[in-house]
Amino acid sequence: xxxxxxxxxxxxxxxxxxxxxxxxxxxxxxxxxxxxxxxxxxxxxxxxxxxxxxxxxxxxxxxxxxxxxxxxxxxxxxxxxxxxxxxxxxxxxxxxxxxxxxxxxxxxxxxxxxxxxxxxxxxxxxxxxxxxxxxxxxxxxxxxxxxxxxxxxxxxxxxxxxxxxxxxxxxxxxxxxxxxxxxxxxxxxxxxxxxxxxxxxxxxxxxxxxxxxxxxxxxxxxxxxxxxxxxxxxxxxxxxxxxxxxxxxxxxxxxxxxxxxxxxxxxxxxxxxxxxxxxxxxxxxxxxxxxxxxxxxxxxxxxxxxxxxxxxxxxxxxxxxxxxxxxxxxxxxxxxxxxxxxxxxx
Numbered sequence: 001x002x003x004x005x006x007x008x009x010x011x012x013x014x015x016x017x018x019x020x021x022x023x024x025x026x027x028x029x030x031x032x033x034x035x036x037x038x039x040x041x042x043x044x045x046x047x048x049x050x051x052x053x054x055x056x057x058x059x060x061x062x063x064x065x066x067x068x069x070x071x072x073x074x075x076x077x078x079x080x081x082x083x084x085x086x087x088x089x090x091x092x093x094x095x096x097x098x099x100x101x102x103x104x105x106x107x108x109x110x111x112x113x114x115x116x117x118x119x120x121x122x123x124x125x126x127x128x129x130x131x132x133x134x135x136x137x138x139x140x141x142x143x144x145x146x147x148x149x150x151x152x153x154x155x156x157x158x159x160x161x162x163x164x165x166x167x168x169x170x171x172x173x174x175x176x177x178x179x180x181x182x183x184x185x186x187x188x189x190x191x192x193x194x195x196x197x198x199x200x201x202x203x204x205x206x207x208x209x210x211x212x213x214x215x216x217x218x219x220x221x222x223x224x225x226x227x228x229x230x231x232x233x234x235x236x237x238x239x240x241x242x243x244x245x246x247x248x249x250x251x252x253x254x255x256x257x258x259x260x261x262x263x264x265x266x267x268x269x270x271x272x273x274x275x276x277x278x279x280x281x282x283x284x285x286x287x288x289x290x291x292x293x294x295x296x297x298x299x300x301x302x303x304x305x306x307x308x309x310x311x312x313x314x315x316x317x318x319x320x321x322x323x324x325x326x327x328x329x330x331x332x333x334x335x336x337x338x339x340x341x342x343x344x345x346x
Contacts, residue, residue: 060084127252
């Protein structure tokens with residue numbers, strides 16, 4: 001009689017870095033099959049996949065940093081038909097007991113994917129949402145730089161000579177940028193005046209440039225978001241930027257978020273039970289995507305100011321003794337449920 005040994009399924013784990021990825025392979029009962037390093041290039045990705053398949057059919061791979069150093073590897077593995085599990089961070093208890101090393105982190109990533117500690121499917125990052133995400137990076141950077149530059153201009157005016165301070169006193173941010181950008185400083189007997197006017201002109205022109213940049217990015221975002229998520233854009237309180245944040249949270253493969261409750265956890269608005277004994281209570285969820293949480297907060301603020309149904313709900317809950325902060329948390333949970341039903345599913 002010939003006994004044919006069935007191929008054993010393999011679970012992989014990868015600790016990602018800028019130049020080298022460290023991979024580990026586990027058998028079905030968690031036994032370590034091997035650890036190997038591969039270059040963070042397309043050729044390295046191919047070698048990593050071949051190496052994993054040498055141990056048997058690969059069922060899943062846990063990858064750390066799928067939104068950073070591991071983005072390219074995650075795309076490649078998904079393209080070749082391997083399920084990629086997003087591993088947020090290593091097990092802290094195991095790290096305290098066993099120490100920190102790249103091979104240990106790779107093994108821990110594999111164990112997280114195999115044991116269910118990490119369950120989230122990684123974003124595919126290969127479609128319209130990835131283009132929106134890239135533009136949002138540019139927009140966020142330009143917005144932060146604009147605010148920082150305006151604050152610097154205000155501070156320069158506060159400490160400037162009285163002649164300059166009186167000239168720009170009381171101007172709005174927009175007027176201050178326009179006035180300072182139009183300055184034509186010339187060297188004179190007072191170097192402080194010349195240097196201060198030159199600084200204000202430089203900062204003012206930087207603000208105007210950043211505003212032009214924001215306008216261009218907003219135009220491109222509108223051209224991408226509106227046709228991609230028309231149902232989401234139709235909801236009250238949802239604008240282009242808010243919709244962009246929400247679709248980026250869901251990713252190009254929103255089917256990875258299987259339930260409305262999972263979406264609420266992803267956005268950090270699911271109440272966490274904190275009951276004990278005879279006390280039944282819930283606490284605030286401080287996890288999840290904080291940008292998505294802020295987007296839901298923005299929608300709630302808009303509706304509290306303009307939506308009749310939301311205002312009625314606010315009055316009813318206030319009469320019940322709820323604080324405004326508690327009501328906002330409840331409304332964010334309701335909005336998350338509504339948003340989930342209207343997420344685009346290509």
